[in-house]
Amino acid sequence: MARGRRVNSSGERSKQLLLEKAIELFSAHGYHQTKISDIVKAANLTQPTFYLYFHSKESLFNDLNSEFQKSFYDIFNGGLAQLEGNENVRKKMFAMLKDILSYFVQNPNLTKIGFFESAEAEEMKRELADRLVEIMTVHNIQGSMLEHVDTRIFVESLLGSLERLTLTKLLTEKRTPEMLAEDIINIYFAEQEELVR
Structure with a gap:
């Protein structure tokens, strides 16, 4: 030993x-x-x-990545469960994004590892995109606001914005989770019902 x-x-x-x-x-x-x-x-x-x-540096890194992914999926899945149905989409998306962004702020270094650095990060984002596309399609969440835009393009664009803005605005403390969630919602869900605060 x-x-x-x-x-x-x-x-x-x-x-x-x-x-x-x-x-x-x-x-x-x-x-x-x-x-x-x-x-x-x-x-x-x-x-x-x-x-x-x-056992190794790799096992430690994998443990950290698993910790991030578990917490992230718990938040994401809780938010997705609330999205079912077409009512209050802006409010529900805002709450989910705010919770995700708050987790990122509370765990900035773990976020850099699990959301950006790890090999599993891209697979996780693909899975998130698939789940969002499915929910949006089944429940017609896009409605008429993006009738000429493919749902997958919309979702990939949303996740790309989340990634970039996390790095440039959230982790640099230029925006709070609430502010950034509202910014994203106002861009992507502008034609949905008004955001209830």
Whole structure:
């Protein structure tokens, strides 16, 4: 067995510290530029301690990405469940976007990893687009506002805006989650009923 701190002594604190420092380093330098030695140095721990909790840098990165995706999907699925039906679309989309953007603000480094850096991020966004297209098509959420625009183009455009504006406005603290959610809703759902605040 690797030498280092025992798992049950102050191990939970050591593991948490490794996770925190890994999130910081992965989000600042990316997966490939971050080494295990960088993580343990930043946490002021040893490499044997690292291996008590993680098999490899890849397993640690995957754990962080899984944590992000689970939380993101919980928020997204909760929002989608509310979207069924064609009433109050703006209000429901606003609430879902505000919740997603609030999560991003509360977890900026984890967001950089899970929404932008990880290999699974693109697959996750494809799945999100598929789910949104399905909901919008089944419930005719677009209505007449985009009768000449393909639903997939509309959804991909919406997700692209979410990605770009998260980087340029939200994570740079130029807009709050509420402000940015309202901006996006006003662009993409302008012809739906008025946003109820």
